[in-house]
Amino acid sequence: MKFIIKILVVAASLWVAIQFVDGVELTTPTGTAKYWGTLLVVALIFGVINAVIKPIIETIGCAFYVLTLGLFALVVNAGLMLLTSWISSQIDVPFHVSGFWAAFWGALVVSIVSWVLSLVLPD
Numbered sequence: 001m002k003f004i005i006k007i008l009v010v011a012a013s014l015w016v017a018i019q020f021v022d023g024v025e026l027t028t029p030t031g032t033a034k035y036w037g038t039l040l041v042v043a044l045i046f047g048v049i050n051a052v053i054k055p056i057i058e059t060i061g062c063a064f065y066v067l068t069l070g071l072f073a074l075v076v077n078a079g080l081m082l083l084t085s086w087i088s089s090q091i092d093v094p095f096h097v098s099g100f101w102a103a104f105w106g107a108l109v110v111s112i113v114s115w116v117l118s119l120v121l122p123d
Helices: 002-020 033-060 062-067 072-090 100-120
Strands: 024-026 095-097
Touching: 002 024, 002 033, 002 100, 024 033, 024 100, 033 062, 033 072, 062 072, 072 095, 072 100, 095 100
Parallel strands: none
Antiparallel strands: 024 095
């Protein structure tokens, strides 16, 4: 049950990023069941990437995190958002991030919204 809630939180966060960040887009007709299903698939991809790859990058780049007082995490999150876009395109999921800055702002929005929702929702 906890896994499903986390995926729904990431899906809601991605939806907010799609609405407010130019360059982060889901090219499925809005409001349809396919749109929400696609959003859940993208959230699942993003969640798997964050669960598998992010700890490896954090371990390898530990010095950068310390030297930048954690700001390097924003760059890592942007890279993971770009990786999500690339993997989505490889499996024909219509999610696209148009560049680094779109990924940067999109990842920042996803992080903030996920954090706020995790405060509101119980574990």
